[in-house]
Amino acid sequence: MKQKNIYIVDDHVLFANALSNLVNSFPEYNCDRIFSNGAELVEALQQGEKEPDIILLDVKMPVMDGIATMRWLHQNKPDLKVLTLSMEDNELTIIQMIKYGAGGYLLKDIDPKTLKKALDLIDEQGYYYTDMVTETLMRTINGDKKQSEVDFKDNELRLIELACSERTYTEIAEEMNLSPKTIDGYRQAIFQKMGVKTRVGMVIYAIKHGLVQI
Amino acid sequence: MKQKNIYIVDDHVLFANALSNLVNSFPEYNCDRIFSNGAELVEALQQGEKEPDIILLDVKMPVMDGIATMRWLHQNKPDLKVLTLSMEDNELTIIQMIKYGAGGYLLKDIDPKTLKKALDLIDEQGYYYTDMVTETLMRTINGDKKQSEVDFKDNELRLIELACSERTYTEIAEEMNLSPKTIDGYRQAIFQKMGVKTRVGMVIYAIKHGLVQI
DNA sequence: ATAAAAAACAGGAAATTGCCCCATCAAAAA
DNA sequence: TTTTTGATGGGGCAATTTCCTGTTTTTTAT
Numbered sequence: 001m002k003q004k005n006i007y008i009v010d011d012h013v014l015f016a017n018a019l020s021n022l023v024n025s026f027p028e029y030n031c032d033r034i035f036s037n038g039a040e041l042v043e044a045l046q047q048g049e050k051e052p053d054i055i056l057l058d059v060k061m062p063v064m065d066g067i068a069t070m071r072w073l074h075q076n077k078p079d080l081k082v083l084t085l086s087m088e089d090n091e092l093t094i095i096q097m098i099k100y101g102a103g104g105y106l107l108k109d110i111d112p113k114t115l116k117k118a119l120d121l122i123d124e125q126g127y128y129y130t131d132m133v134t135e136t137l138m139r140t141i142n143g144d145k146k147q148s149e150v151d152f153k154d155n156e157l158r159l160i161e162l163a164c165s166e167r168t169y170t171e172i173a174e175e176m177n178l179s180p181k182t183i184d185g186y187r188q189a190i191f192q193k194m195g196v197k198t199r200v201g202m203v204i205y206a207i208k209h210g211l212v213q214i
Numbered sequence: 215m216k217q218k219n220i221y222i223v224d225d226h227v228l229f230a231n232a233l234s235n236l237v238n239s240f241p242e243y244n245c246d247r248i249f250s251n252g253a254e255l256v257e258a259l260q261q262g263e264k265e266p267d268i269i270l271l272d273v274k275m276p277v278m279d280g281i282a283t284m285r286w287l288h289q290n291k292p293d294l295k296v297l298t299l300s301m302e303d304n305e306l307t308i309i310q311m312i313k314y315g316a317g318g319y320l321l322k323d324i325d326p327k328t329l330k331k332a333l334d335l336i337d338e339q340g341y342y343y344t345d346m347v348t349e350t351l352m353r354t355i356n357g358d359k360k361q362s363e364v365d366f367k368d369n370e371l372r373l374i375e376l377a378c379s380e381r382t383y384t385e386i387a388e389e390m391n392l393s394p395k396t397i398d399g400y401r402q403a404i405f406q407k408m409g410v411k412t413r414v415g416m417v418i419y420a421i422k423h424g425l426v427q428i
Numbered sequence: 429a430t431a432a433a434a435a436a437c438a439g440g441a442a443a444t445t446g447c448c449c450c451a452t453c454a455a456a457a458a
Numbered sequence: 459t460t461t462t463t464g465a466t467g468g469g470g471c472a473a474t475t476t477c478c479t480g481t482t483t484t485t486t487a488t
Contacts, residue, residue, distance in 0.1 A: 012301075012323040018232030021239060087226075087301075109226040155435090166415040168474065181437045188477075198444090199475070201380040203414055207421060369465090382444065395467045402447075412474090413445070 003030040004123055005050075009069065010058035010085070011036045015108075019056065026116055029054075038069030045077060052080070054122055057102070059086040059093055067096055067211075068154050074100040081122050093210045094133055104128040152193065157211065159186045164203050164212045217244040218337055219264075223283065224272035224299070225250045229322075233270065240330055243268075252283030259291060266294075268336060273300040273311070284314040295336050303346055318342040366407065371425065373400045378417050378426045 006023050008031055010016040020031040032052060035041040045051065055073075059066035066084055073080055083104045084097045094105050103122045106115070121128040152160065155176070162172045169187065173180040191197065194205045206212045220237050222245055224230040234245040246266060249255040259265065269287075273280035280298055287294055297318045298311045308319050317336045320329070335342040366374065369390070376386045383401065387394040405411065408419045420426045 013325040014236070014320075014322050014329060015229055015232065017326045018229065018236040021235040022228070022232040025235060108228050111227040112231050115228060164414070164418060166410060166412045170474085179437050181439090182435080184438095184476085185436075187475090191476090196380060197476085198380045200378070200413055200417055203417055204378060204421075207418075384444085393467050395469090396465080398446080399466075401445090405446085411446085 004028060004053040004119075006031045006119075007033050007035065007041065007052040007055045009035045009038060009041050009055060009066075011060075012058070016058075022112055022115070023056075023119075026119070029119060038066065038072070041069060042072055042076075051077070054119060055080060055082045057082050057084045059084055059097070067093065067100070068157055070097055070100040070102055071154065081126055083118060083122055083128070098129075098133065104130070105133050106130065107132075152190065152211070156186050156190050156193075159183060160190060160202065160206045161212050163187075163199060164206055218242060218267040218333075220245045220333075221247050221249065221255065221266040221269045223249045223252060223255050223269060223280075226272070236326055236329070237270075237333075240333070243333060252280065252286070255283060256286055265291070268333060269294060269296045271296050271298045271316075273298055281310055281314070284311055284316055288314040295340055297332060297336055297342070308347055312343075312347065318344070319347050320344065321346070366404065366425070370400050370404050370407075373397060374404060374416065374420050375426050377401075377413060378420055 006029050008016050008020055008023075010019070013034075013036065016034045016036070020034055023029050023031040032050075033044075035044065038057075041055070057066050057069060066086070070082065070084065073082060078101060081103050082101070083106060084102045085106050085108055086093065087108050097105050103126055104118055106118060110118075118128040155178075158176060159172060162175060163169075167175070169183050170180050173183045176183065187199075187202075190202060194202060196202050196205055220243050222230050222234055222237070224233070227248075227250065230248045230250070234248055237243050237245040246264075247258075249258070252271075255269070271280050271283060280300075284296065284298065287296060292315060295317050296315070297320060298316045299320050299322055301322050303321060311319055317340055318332055320332060324332075332342040369392075372390060373386060376389060377383075381389070383397050384394050387397045390397065401413075401416075404416060408416055410416050410419055
C-alpha cells in the first residue's frame with residue numbers, strides 16, 4: 001500500500017505538530033512537512049519541491065494567510081488537493097475558499113474520524129464538503145447573501161491585514177519591501193473598492209467581511 | 215519510571231486529540247482523558263475521579279470557559295497544576311488566569327519542545343512562566359493597582375463606540391456636545407487603559423473585547 | 429518588437445491624529 | 459477650611475493620514 005503524502009500549513013506550531021502526529025497515526029497517510037505560513041509553502045513549491053497529495057491549509061495565518069495562499073494555489077497549482085481548516089465558520093471565507101478551488105472547509109473542532117473521512121474522500125474524488133459548506137453555498141446561490149463582489153489583490157489583502165494593527169504605513173511599507181508611496185497607492189485603491197474614507201473604516205470593513213481574523 | 219497523567223480540556227476535538235497524541239509521544243507523560251469543556255472536568259472531579267498530575271486547559275470554550283474553570287479549580291482543587299492554553303496573548307486573560315493560580319499561560323503556537331519543557335517545569339516547581347507572562351505581570355504591577363479591572367466610564371465608552379466609525383474626533387466632539395480638547399483627553403485616557411497607541415489599536419481592542427458590536 | 433496596461437514610485441499639501449504641558453471650576457475628601 | 463480630585467477645555471507641535479497631481483518601471487498582449 002502506498003501512503004499518501006500530506007503537507008500542513010499552519011502557524012500554530014503546537015497544533016501543526018499535533019495534527020501531524022494525528023495524520024501519521026492513520027496508516028494510509030503520512031505528513032511530510034509543516035509550513036508555518038503560506039509564503040513558505042509557495043516558496044517550496046516554486047523551488048520545484050515534490051508536491052504532496054493533499055494540503056491541510058489553515059485559514060488564519062500571518063505573512064500569507066489561507067485565502068491568499070489558496071488563490072496562489074488556484075492560479076499556479078490548480079490540481080493540488082487542499083483541505084482548508086478554520087476556527088470559525090465565516091461565510092465569506094468559506095465562499096472565497098471554495099471559489100478558489102479548495103476541496104473542503106473543515107472547522108478545527110471536528111473529530112479525528114471526520115478528518116480521516118475527509119482525507120479519504122478528498123483523495124478519491126477531490127472534494128469533501130460538509131453540510132455547513134453546502135448549506136452556505138446554497139444560500140449564496142439562492143442570492144440572499146450580499147457577496148462582496150469586490151475582490152482584492154494579494155498585495156491589497158496583505159496591506160489590509162497589516163493595517164489592522166498599530167503599524168504606520170511606513171512600517172507596513174518596510175514589512176512589504178515596498179515604497180511608502182506604493183503603499184499609499186494600494187491604500188487609495190482599497191478605499192475606493194471598500195467605499196471608505198479612513199483607515200478605521202477600512203479596518204472595520206475588513207473585520208466585518210472576514211478579510212482579517214481578530 | 216512512573217508516568218505523569220495529563221488531562222486535556224478543549225472543545226476543539228481535533229486539536230485536543232492531536233495534542234493528546236503529542237503528549238503521549240513524550241515517554242514521561244500520558245494523557246488519560248479529554249474533556250470538551252470545563253463543566254465536564256468539574257463534574258468528573260466532583261465525582262471523585264482520580265486527579266491528574268497536570269491539566270492542559272483551553273481558555274476559550276463554550277459552556278464553561280477557561281477562566282470560570284480556573285476559578286473553580288482555584289477554590290476547590292488549589293493543588294492541581296494547570297497549564298492554560300490560548301490563541302491570543304490577551305493581557306487581561308493572562309492576569310486573571312495567573313491570579314486564579316494557573317501555573318502557566320502558553321500560546322497555542324508554541325512548539326512541542328517548549329510544551330515538553332513547560333510540562334517538565336510545571337511538574338517540578340509548579341509553574342512555568344514565559345517571558346510574555348512575566349512581562350505582562352511587570353507592566354501590570356508597574357502600571358497601577360486597579361489595572362486588572364479595566365473599566366471605562368460612560369463617556370469613554372461613548373467615544374469608543376463613535377470612534378469605531380469614519381467620524382473625525384471633531385465630529386465626535388460635536389455629537390457628544392463637548393470640546394474637541396475634552397475628547398482628546400478621553401482618548402488619551404482610553405489609550406492608556408487599553409495599552410494602545412493609535413485609533414486603529416483602540417478600534418481593534420474594542421471589537422475584540424466586545425465593547426462595540428459590528 | 430512595440431503598444432498598452434499594470435504596478436511601483438514621487439512631490440506636495442491639507443486634514444487628522446497623537447502628545448506634550450497647562451488652566452479653570454466644582455465637587456469631594458482631608 | 460484647605461486640599462485633592464476629576465471633569466472640562468486650551469495652545470502648540472510633530473507625526474501620520476489622506477488626497478491630489480504626476481513619472482518611471484515592469485508586465486502583458488498583439
